[in-house]
Amino acid sequence: MKKIEKLTSRLHNMTCERNELRGILANYTNKDLNNRLNFELEMLKMEHKQVMSDLQKFPIEIIDALDKCTGLIEETESFRSSETGLS
Template identity: 90%
Template sequence: MTCDRNELHGILTNYINKDLNHRLNFELEMLKMEHKQVMSDLQKSPIEIIDALDKCTGLIEETESFSYINVQVLLECTQLKKNLYVLRLKNRLPWKEQTELQESCEELKRLL
């Protein structure tokens, strides 16, 4: 009985150790792969940062350009509004004169 127990104990110890070693090796391999991926990502980070900075610089320049163009368009729009106002004022006089002429023409026709 003692012999059988010792034999079973030896078999179980060997089985548990093999399983534990297998699990430890598997976890170690997983950690190595994860470490390799992290290191690869870290090596890519500076390049990605430089690309992002270049894009940001380009967008800043584009925004400044659009801002300048926007100011120019607003100034031009303001000038056009002023010109329109002046033209409307000038246009009122001929309309007024035309109305007066039409009235005087009708008056003249009645008199004739």
């Protein structure tokens, strides 16, 4: 009988310890998951901010490139005109 009582007591203690460890593990897993989700959300926000900034700069860059192309076309035409004038 004493052996059964001793085993029952140990089983009860082990069950309590198991339940406590499950709680700790569940809490740790949730915190870790929340931390990862928050980190990923912040990274996405930063990436979104960068993309939006790039999109705002894009029309200005297109205008600059167009101005450079127009200047090069004019320079090329001027060079051609001066070449034909020399012949």
